[in-house]
Amino acid sequence: MAVSPFAEQIEQTMATLREQQAKIAETTKELQASTASVTSKDRMITAVVGAQGQVVSLTFHTTGYRSMAPAELSKALTDVLNEARADMGAKVMESMRSFEGLGEMLRNSMTGGTELDELLAPLQAMRPSAKRDEARYQAKRQEEFRG
Template sequence: MTENDDQSGSPRVREAMARLAERRAKLQEMRREYLETTAEVTSKDRMVTAKVGAQGQVVSLTFHTKAYQSMAPAELASALTDLLNRARADVGEKLIRSTERLDGVQDLLRIAVPGGGELKDVLEPLRAMRPGYAEEQARKNRTRKQEEFNG
């Protein structure tokens, strides 16, 4: 047995270490992308734009008009709440799409989630937070049932 034949120098170990380093670099890049992800949404009346970060934090609110000055407090609160929820949903969708394109994520889920797991199932609670999600699902279910009925 030579010095190069020991476990730490074997081609298998070097290959595994190289794959591990590559995976680690990908995960660090993904983490950086996640942290930098934002979403901006402008209200339908173009009065205000909200920008939120990856964790749903409000990054900025920009008022483009002074229409908010004549709004009742409850009306303004409702408009801002709706806008922020839409922005949070958009950033959530961006994060989901980023996660779905990550190579090997499905294999990692099978290992990490008890009983395995499909990525779409794991991410479903995040999608469910999106405004209008329940209505969208109900519409899809009605369409599916109608298609099944029609044969």
């Protein structure tokens, strides 16, 4: 018994989805174990933060902080913590970048270039919101590009 092209396409899409789910799970596990560490310019303080920006540790390498004014110490701590959080955020964004377009890729794998796509095209074009949705999608993509 022959397998229909559509059934074969669904199976390929499901295999791709399972593969992506495994990659997402692995990336999540790696990020949960990941940290970012920053040492102040004067080498007095090191801050380590976790994947969700939580403070894992603060290390004072000298006793210079004892003679600092409270506002000065506060600024030094805030600066090192914010820099560590920014570094961690960059790590998270970089890890997630490989999943950009996943939804669109899966959608296209189900309908792109098939008889079904050709059949649905006139119906999709008739949707009142089709042009508005496309314009909104293009605007969002342009905004993402600008950063």
